[in-house]
Amino acid sequence: MPLPAVRLMTIVQILLVSLCTSPVATGALAQPMPGQAGPTEVGVVTLEEASVPFSVTLPGRAVASAQTDIRPRVGGMIEEIAYEPGSRVEAGDVLFRLEAATYEAALAAAQAQKTGAEVAVSTAEATVSRYARLEGTGVTTGDLQTAQASLAQAQATLSAAEADLQTAQLNLDRVTIRSPIAGIVGVSAVSIGAIVTANQADALTTVTATDPIYVDVAESSARIMRVRAQLSSGALQPGDRLEAVLTLENGATYSDTGALVTPGLEVSTTTGAVDMRFQFDNPDRMILPGQFLRVQITIGQRRAVLVPQRATERQSDGLLTVYVAEDGVARQVTLSTSGTYQNAWIVTDGVVAGQAVIVDGLTNLRGGAEVRPVPVTINAQGVVEDLSETPAVGQ
Incomplete structure (x- = not known):
């Protein structure tokens, strides 16, 4: 039998009052509002x-510590190329040999001239000695003076012959072209059979010294003055020496630290910068001349x-x-x-x-x-x- 409407309303009111006074409802209403949480x-x-450490980072460029173009000092035909391109050579190692027959003949001729000059000097000395003993007894003073002049002329001819012999020997020695420095030798620009001339403009090859290697950097003169001001005030304590750390082109840090070898002596009129040079050991040729690098220079402590x-x-x-x-x-x-x-x-x-x-x-x-x-x-x-x-x- 359906409940009367009045009784149904009474039951609903009782349920609402019960829910509002229950512990669960009371707890929910007692929760703090957002923003009221603790610290x-x-x-x-x-x-x-x-x-x-106080340091600055500058762009730098690698420079060979020594580099020389190899050119012939005498002319002739290339007879031998005595090295492997890219290999390391020491000072005095043979790089090229020219055909030597012409210079050997010139040396023999110079030796013969020297021998003839020595004979002439010996004959003139004997004449002067004999005239000196016979002067006044069949030999006049004029004859003695003439003999002495002939001796002097023979001695001069001998000196010239000795110089010619030395030149011929040098030319023969220069047929063998040697490296003047230690380093890495490049590819030959000539082949066997090529004709070369003395002191020609075109180099036969190049020898480059890469260990040690130099890295040149340029620092602003304005920043150098600011650093000097910090040093003077005591805010910056200088180190025993300037040390440089390289960052290679691949982002890796080079294992060896560099040392300053050439401080800047003047300010560039175009860039306002001072050029400095650091030296790094480079036994494995990780750094090649011409590479661009980043150089971190530690100046001191602060x-x-x-x-x-x-x-x-x-x-x-x-x-x-x-x-x-x-x-x-x-x-x-x-x-x-x-x-x-x-x-x-x-x-x-x-x-x-x-x-x-x-x-x-x-x-x-x-x-x-x-x-x-x-x-x-x-x-x-x-x-x-x-x-x-x-x-x-x-x-």
């Missing part, structure tokens, strides 16, 4: 002042505040910002930097040593938010760890 837990690192890079954020206007925890509140500050060191920014303004920088829990963090700082550390790979060295949850 956000964040990982912080206390900033410290550290001594960091005291600076280091801020972990993972704690910072680059704004749309280019400013670099970081959050610091102060009195339980996150405050956003703008940093001024002068480069990087390992996984940190070198900061010159914006924060000071002793401040707590937020490095973890940055997601959705805003300036003015309440925070609960938890000390953490950052390892060499830039990963956040708590003080017990257990990796923390990332951002």
Whole structure:
């Protein structure tokens, strides 16, 4: 039998009152409104002042420590090419040989002339000696003087013959073309049977010394003056010597460090830069002349505040910002930097040593938010760890 409408309304009212006074409903209504939660837990690192290297990075170009074009000093036909292209040669090693028959004949003729001159000198000396003994007894003083003049002429002829012999010997020696320096020899520009001339314009080949190798860089004179000002003020402590580290064209760091060999002595009138030259060992020929490289030059050490890079954020206007925890509140500050060191920014303004920088829990963090700082550390790979060295949850 259907219930009357009045009784049905009474039952509905009783159910509604029961639901509103139940523990479940009461708990749901008692939940705090969004925004009433407690402070956000964040990982912080206390900033410290550290001594960091002061370095500059400059473009550089590799230059051979020595390079020479090989040209013949006498003419003739190429009889032998005595090297393998691309191989290493030492100073004095044979590169080419020319046909020697002509120069051997010239040497023999010069030797014969010298022998004849020596005989003439010997005869003239004997005549002078005999005339000197017989002077006044059949030999006049004039005869003696004439004999002495003949001796002098014979001696001069001998000297000329000796010079001709020396020239002939040099020409014969120069038939064998040797390397004047140690280095890597290039491809021959001639073949066997080619005719060459003395001191011709075209080189037969080239020998290049690549170990050690030079790297030339150019630094702005204005920055050099700023660095000198820092050195004078004591803000920058100079090292024992300038050291250079190379970054190769493939992005790899070269294993050997370079040393300054030629400091800049003048400023270019066109670029306003000062040229400097560094020397690197290059036994494996990893660096070739003409290569473009990046050179990081360490000038000295300076005291600076280091801020972990993972704690910072680059704004749309280019400013670099970081959050610091102060009195339980996150405050956003703008940093001024002068480069990087390992996984940190070198900061010159914006924060000071002793401040707590937020490095973890940055997601959705805003300036003015309440925070609960938890000390953490950052390892060499830039990963956040708590003080017990257990990796923390990332951002």
